[in-house]
Every structure is written in structure tokens, then in C-alpha cells.
Amino acid sequence: MxxxxxxxxxxxxxxxxxxxxxxxxxxxxxxxxxxxxxxxxxxxxxxxxxxxxxxxxxxxxxxxxxxxxxxxxxxxxLSATQIEERYESELRRAERSGGSADDVAELAPPEPQEVTSTIAETFTDGTQRRVFLLDNGQIWREGNNSSLRGRIRIGSTATVSRGGIGGYRLRVEGRTGFISVTRVR
CATH class of the missing domain: 1.20.5 (Single alpha-helices involved in coiled-coils or other helix-helix interfaces)
Structure with a gap:
């Protein structure tokens, strides 16, 4: 033993x-x-x-x-697969430009719990779901579960956070409720 x-x-x-x-x-x-x-x-x-x-x-x-x-x-x-694909692409780019794998590897932090940004644009896609373009370049599409109704104004401050049972929720400053969202880009 x-x-x-x-x-x-x-x-x-x-x-x-x-x-x-x-x-x-x-x-x-x-x-x-x-x-x-x-x-x-x-x-x-x-x-x-x-x-x-x-x-x-x-x-x-x-x-x-x-x-x-x-x-x-x-x-x-981003999903784990999207993050992995991104790092592999950046690693190839670093190798082509004479950089090292360490330049890319150190940039793999844990995912934050929320991101706050200003809504730069909103529109409705072909499936009649709202899409939000944030100032930080992220694009989020409305999901099925939402308690926030009405028009969301450009220039509003939005916070996207992890939902309680997975997924993400978009909240708008000064409004109650949320919109379930999925990241497009």
C-alpha cells in the first residue's frame, strides 16, 4: 500500500x-x-x-x-473554439513576421464576467431579431429570452454579462430587464 x-x-x-x-x-x-x-x-x-x-x-x-x-x-x-482559432491565427501571423509564440501565448487571460460599452448601432436581422453593434466592435444578436422591451437607443450604455444558467444577457443603463444575446462577432 x-x-x-x-x-x-x-x-x-x-x-x-x-x-x-x-x-x-x-x-x-x-x-x-x-x-x-x-x-x-x-x-x-x-x-x-x-x-x-x-x-x-x-x-x-x-x-x-x-x-x-x-x-x-x-x-x-467568444466560444472556446473561436478563441482557439483566433490564437492559432495570431500565432501563425507572429511566426511569419518574426515574432515568437510567447508574444501570443501570454495573451490568453481568463474570460471576464461582464463587458460594458456604448451601443453604436442597432438593427433587425433577417430573422426579425435585434442586433447590437457596440463601440468596442462586438456584435450581439437577441436570443429568445428577454424581459426588456421597447426601443434601445444608440448611445446607451450596455453591459453584457453571463446569464445564470449559461448564455449572455445585455442590460441597458437606466432600464430594467435584460435581453438574452449571443455574440456574432
């Missing part, structure tokens, strides 16, 4: 050891500016070097966080 427990523990830890090299490359790259500072012997110059390396690391982290934030909004409402 004890041998089985040890084997199970080793099997559970195996993915951590397999994934370690990918993170080690990131760590090596992040530590490189600090390693250069380690060879400086003069106190003030060494401190200035470390300060500059830290400022560079902070700026790089802020840029990554901003890219993730933008991507989170862009991906809201």
Missing part, C-alpha cells in the same frame, strides 16, 4: 516537472538584467544598475497586464 501512495504522489508531481522548463526560460530572461548588475563592484553603480533593471521589469509587467486586459475584453462572449 505504501508503494502505491508513493507512486501516486510521483505521478501527480510529474506534470510540474514537465512544465518546469517552460517557466525556467521565462525566469532566465527576466533575471538576465539583474545578473549583469551582479558583476558590478562599485556600490552606487551597482545600486543604480539594480534600480534600472527593476524599473525595466516593472514596465514589462505593466505592458503584459495591459495586453491581457485588452484581450480579456476582446474575447468576451
Amino acid at each position: 505504501r508503494i502505491f501512495r508513493i507512486s501516486l504522489a510521483c505521478a501527480a508531481a510529474l506534470p510540474l516537472f514537465i512544465a518546469a522548463p517552460a517557466h525556467a526560460d521565462d525566469d532566465e530572461e527576466a533575471l538576465e538584467p539583474f545578473r549583469a548588475c551582479g558583476s558590478i563592484t562599485e556600490g552606487p553603480a551597482r545600486l543604480a544598475c539594480f534600480d534600472a533593471a527593476l524599473a525595466g521589469a516593472d514596465a514589462a509587467q505593466q505592458a503584459r497586464q495591459e495586453r491581457r486586459r485588452r484581450r480579456t475584453v476582446e474575447d468576451f462572449g
Whole structure:
């Protein structure tokens, strides 16, 4: 029994050891500016070097966080398949332009719970369902379940959030009720 427990523990830890090299490359790259500072012997110059390396690391982290934030909004409402297709397309584009897979891979954040934007345009499609174009470029089509009736005005602030049992709901600021929606683009 004890041998089985040890084997199970080793099997559970195996993915951590397999994934370690990918993170080690990131760590090596992040530590490189600090390693250069380690060879400086003069106190003030060494401190200035470390300060500059830290400022560079902070700026790089802020840029990554901003890219993730933008991507989170862009991906809201897309299916997992659509997101995967988008990343594969961006990966091919990055490879063609001389970029790396890391440039695209870091942009895969968790999906947000809601997105707020201004309604830029509304129209009715061929199935007599309302379609909403938001300022952020997203297009949402009305579904079957809605408690919000009447005309939705261009310029109104809309918030799209996850529904209680799946799907998405569009709410308009200053109005009660919601419209179930599906993302078109």
C-alpha cells in the first residue's frame, strides 16, 4: 500500500516537472538584467544598475497586464473554439513576421464576467431579431429570452454579462430587464 501512495504522489508531481522548463526560460530572461548588475563592484553603480533593471521589469509587467486586459475584453462572449482559432491565427501571423509564440501565448487571460460599452448601432436581422453593434466592435444578436422591451437607443450604455444558467444577457443603463444575446462577432 505504501508503494502505491508513493507512486501516486510521483505521478501527480510529474506534470510540474514537465512544465518546469517552460517557466525556467521565462525566469532566465527576466533575471538576465539583474545578473549583469551582479558583476558590478562599485556600490552606487551597482545600486543604480539594480534600480534600472527593476524599473525595466516593472514596465514589462505593466505592458503584459495591459495586453491581457485588452484581450480579456476582446474575447468576451467568444466560444472556446473561436478563441482557439483566433490564437492559432495570431500565432501563425507572429511566426511569419518574426515574432515568437510567447508574444501570443501570454495573451490568453481568463474570460471576464461582464463587458460594458456604448451601443453604436442597432438593427433587425433577417430573422426579425435585434442586433447590437457596440463601440468596442462586438456584435450581439437577441436570443429568445428577454424581459426588456421597447426601443434601445444608440448611445446607451450596455453591459453584457453571463446569464445564470449559461448564455449572455445585455442590460441597458437606466432600464430594467435584460435581453438574452449571443455574440456574432
